Structures are given as structure tokens and as C-alpha cells.
Amino acid sequence: MIEDILPPEVEAFETFDDPPGTVLFPEEEALIGRAVEKRRREFATARYCVRRAMGKLGMAPVAVLRGPRGEPTWPPGIAGSITHCTGYRAAALTRKPAMLGIDAEPDAPVGDDVIEAVSLPHERDMLRRLAAESPGPCWDRLLFSAKESVYKAWFPMTNRWLGFYDAEIDVDPFGGTFSAHIMAEGLRWQGRWLIRNGLIVTAIARIGMT
Numbered sequence: 311m312i313e314d315i316l317p318p319e320v321e322a323f324e325t326f327d328d329p330p331g332t333v334l335f336p337e338e339e340a341l342i343g344r345a346v347e348k349r350r351r352e353f354a355t356a357r358y359c360v361r362r363a364m365g366k367l368g369m370a371p372v373a374v375l376r377g378p379r380g381e382p383t384w385p386p387g388i389a390g391s392i393t394h395c396t397g398y399r400a401a402a403l404t405r406k407p408a409m410l411g412i413d414a415e416p417d418a419p420v421g422d423d424v425i426e427a428v429s430l431p432h433e434r435d436m437l438r439r440l441a442a443e444s445p446g447p448c449w450d451r452l453l454f455s456a457k458e459s460v461y462k463a464w465f466p467m468t469n470r471w472l473g474f475y476d477a478e479i480d481v482d483p484f485g486g487t488f489s490a491h492i493m494a495e496g497l498r499w500q501g502r503w504l505i506r507n508g509l510i511v512t513a514i515a516r517i518g519m520t
Contacts (some may be wrong), residue, residue: 312400315486315513317408320410323362324400326354326507326517335373339359340347359401367403381465384514388417393464398509409499409516411462415455417510427452428457428474436481444483447505453479453486455512460490463514490514 313322332354334342342353360382361371374390375383384400385389390403391412398414425434433453440449456479462470478491481503490499501514 311416311506312402312506312511312513315504315511316402316412317515317517318429319406319408319517320359320515321363321366321410322400322402322412323359324398325355325359326397328399329358333359333509336430337375337477341437343378348519350441352399355394355399355414356394356401360390360403361400363390367405374396377466379471381466384466387461389466391459393458393462393511395509399461402509402513402515404515404517406483408518409514411459411464411513411514413455413458413462413511415458417505417508418451420450420454424454428454430475430478430512433479436479440481440483447483448510449481452481452503452510452512455510456481456488456490456501456503458494459512459514460499463516464492481511488512494501 312324316322323348328351334354342350360374364371372385377383387409388403391410392401393412393414394417395414402412404467405488438450457474457477460477461472476494479488481488488501488503499514501512503512
């Protein structure tokens, strides 16, 4: 599913359950040793997806640890992103210089209180218009997911925080795309989205660009 919204330079692997017997590297195990079972499953299956994506790139598996803000740390020469939600885990990797971010969410409302906390007035106007013109998808959740993908692409390349109010999203309800305006930098990125199997997936993939 996620591969449908990623360019051919990116290799991805996804799963809709948690394969039994997933083995972590000792360094990874140290990160998750005290976590509750749900978090352990998410972490382990995400690393399982990473190993499978590494294999598709012709790489030997290596440990993927965490940076200062919890972001995955990738081997030299690799850009990547991980996502997980209930019923879905995925990883995407590329050897190309890239800004890469993926996110998955259930196709369910996030609630007015959350939207108020993560969206700009223009975006809330857009959500009301989309709900009236194209009812069905949970556009508020798609907006949230798009912002998550933007942040995941942004932080590893810049090491700078990007808040929910720092990127303004415009969603094309028919083309499966969205634009992200990184306002402080004057940048505009294009992303893609897909709704399938009760899930929303979004992706930013800027290959060969920083």
C-alpha cells in the first residue's frame, strides 16, 4: 500500500500484523527493554519492516537506534522513515539523498480539540469545505498525518524542530496529493496520500533534494 505513493527510488515494506519471533539487535533491545507489550510489538515489527526494506536495497541488516527526539538513526548513505499505528507498520528507505517521511493513521476522526491544537485557520476552513464537498474520508486525520510526514522528512535533514503551526497543508481531494508550505523557510513541498483498508497513509519524498 505505502509503495503506491512512493517514488521508485524508495524501497518499502509493510505489514498488517506483528510477525512472531522478531529478533532485535542487543542495542535495540536496550531501548525497549522496559516498555509495555504493545510498545514492544510496535517497535519490533517496525524494525522487522526496516530489515526487509534493507534487504530490498541489497543491504545487510543493521541496528536502527533513536536520536535525541526519538527519530530513527540510519546508516550513512541511507534516508528512511518508519510509521506504525493499530493494524499497520511500515518502513521506507532509499540510498538517494532525500527528505523522506511516511505516516499511517486509522481513517477515524481525531476530534475537534486535537484539530484546534494542530491546525491553522486556513486548514480548518479547508476541512469544513472538504467535509461538505467530499464527505467520507476523515479529512482531519489526513491533515494530521500529512503534518506528521512533513515533520519526519524535515527533522533528520535539519535537526530543527517543526511545529504543527509551521507547515500549512492544502489537500487535493481528487488527485491524492497535498502541498505543504514550510512558512518560516518559504518552502513548498508536494506529498501524496492514500486511503485503503481503513487506513490513511501519507508520504513526503524529495529525492535528490535538501
